[in-house]
Amino acid sequence: MPYESLRTYINQYSGSELTDEEFARILEACTPRKYRKKQYLLQAGEVCKYVAFVISGAFRMYSVDDKGVEHILHLSIENWWVADRESALMLTPSRYNIDAVEDSEVLLFTSEKMQDLVATVPAMPKMMARLDQRNFIASQKRLHASISLTAEERYLELLNNNPVFLQRFPQNMIASYLGVTPETLSRIRKKALQK
Amino acid sequence: MPYESLRTYINQYSGSELTDEEFARILEACTPRKYRKKQYLLQAGEVCKYVAFVISGAFRMYSVDDKGVEHILHLSIENWWVADRESALMLTPSRYNIDAVEDSEVLLFTSEKMQDLVATVPAMPKMMARLDQRNFIASQKRLHASISLTAEERYLELLNNNPVFLQRFPQNMIASYLGVTPETLSRIRKKALQK
DNA sequence: AAAAAGAGTTGATTAATATCAAGCGGAGTT
DNA sequence: AACTCCGCTTGATATTAATCAACTCTTTTT
Structure with missing residues (x-):
């Protein structure tokens, strides 16, 4: 079957095994779609209609401030979910943009289909609960870093926790x-290398 | 029955109505406890054993850095939950302290009892899912503020979104x-008042 | 009641990071 | 192949917020 990575992911996060029939139902509920580099999956002002599972490629979610500066909130690569869950849950227009950083392939689930699956496939609510917990923990960690660490310490923490990002996304x-600004990061790295 | 505020809370967040029997079971599963001002509910290094529902009073959760500076991650008042969920879920020692900011009264649930309730009272998993979602959205908002806003803008946002906190907690x-440092906040407020 | 500790303000100085500006080199485009 | 754009670096300067220090006013403790 195609998209085995999604199956593996759900099995792993739900702590159970999807039957072939269940997995087939999940695949029916979603739509595969490709995005070219720089193509938008969500634009600020729209309500986020889809939750996307990344099969391959990479995405970023970011806001743009009054001065036109972009602020990236999330980075996602294969085997991650991408969406503005606040917008998707509350049905409010999103403040964020999501676009492809590389040519990518995803599986799109509308919120309704996702709710159906959560209600009918036992592994799904388990996976969702687990996912929410992990998301919460991750954003609490980043919040802690952002409040209590210096720019350099935040960089070193990322280097430890998500070295993949550093290889995958431009500086x-x-x-x-x-x-921080790109200039500051450049100087931080220079300093870190000297040690 | 006592602790009606918990019942109201669960009804509201689960979108359903607890029966008297269900609510009685919930009350049996927890332990009421009082905390004096400055008393610890959790100390850094311990595994967080309880999830607490605040009946009255106020708590803060914070880390202490190498220089001894405290960094507050969460503030909670009556009708909020308090815990280091990361520690409680992962069973890892917490990096955070939680202590009472005022004399307070809470209901303590051990993680096991909480899991029992989630498994046996239908309203509970609904409430938990909703709570996780809200927590995630809230921490994403704060993360966004912390990455893209200046100290002054963050203060004004708090003034809008959680004016209660400003009345309830010392500056x-x-x-x-x-x-930010207390000095900086003092200057920000002075500046904001002049307008 | 006196003393000590805590909370907030204000000023002077320092440190961290942003901003502005210039230049380099590789990747993609025509 | 030439050209343009983009990502990255480096330097000089400006801005923001932290630090250090002093002082006032409460609140708490003795």
Whole structure:
């Protein structure tokens, strides 16, 4: 079957095994779609209609402030979910943009289909609960970093926890993700290398 | 029955109505406890064993850095839950302290009892899912603020979204919650008043 | 009642990071 | 192949917020 990575993901996060029939139902509920580099999956002002599972490629979710500066809130690569869950849940227009950083392939689930699946496939609510917990923990960690650490410490923490990101995304995006300017990140790295 | 505020809370967040029997079971599963001002509910290094529902009073959750500076991650007042969920879920020692900011009364649930309730009272998983979602959205908002806004903008946002906190907690705690020093917050407020 | 501790303000100085500006080199486009 | 754009670096300067220090006013403790 195609998209085995989604199956593996759900099995892993739900702590159970999907039957072939269940997995087939999940695949029926979603739509595969490709995005070219720089193509939008969500634009600020729209309500987020889809939750996307990344099969391959990479995405970023970011806001743009009054001065036109982008602030990246989330980075996602294959085997991650992408969406503005606030907008999707509350049905409010999103403040964020989501676009492809590389040519990518995703599976799109509308919120309704996703709710159906959560109601009918036992593994799904387990996976969702687990996912929400992980999301919460991750954003609490980043909040802690952002409140109590210096730019350099935040960079080193990212280097430890998500080295993949550093290889996968250009440095200016990493800078934005860390909440510093590209110049500052460049200097931080120079300093870190000297040690 | 006592502790009606918990019942109201669960009804509201689950979108259903607890029966008297269900609510009685919930009350049996927890332990009421009082905390004096400054008393710890959790100390850094311990595994967080309880999830607490605040009946009255106020708590803060914070880390202490190498220089001894406190960084407040969460503030909670009556009708909020308090716990380090990361520690409680992962069973890892917490990096955070939780202590009472005022004399307070809470209901303590051990993680096991909470899991029992989630498994046996239908309203509970609904409430938990809703709570996780809200927590995630709230921490994403704060993360966004902390990455893209200046200290002054963050203060004004708090003034809009959680004016209660400003009345309830001393200014140095608000400063820590916003990620600035008390001196800086004092100057920000002075400036904001002049307008 | 006196003393001590805590909370907030204000001023002077320092440190961290942003901003502005210039230049380099590679990737993609025509 | 030439050209343009983009990502990255480096330097000089400006801005923001932290730090250090002093002082006032409450609140708490003795």
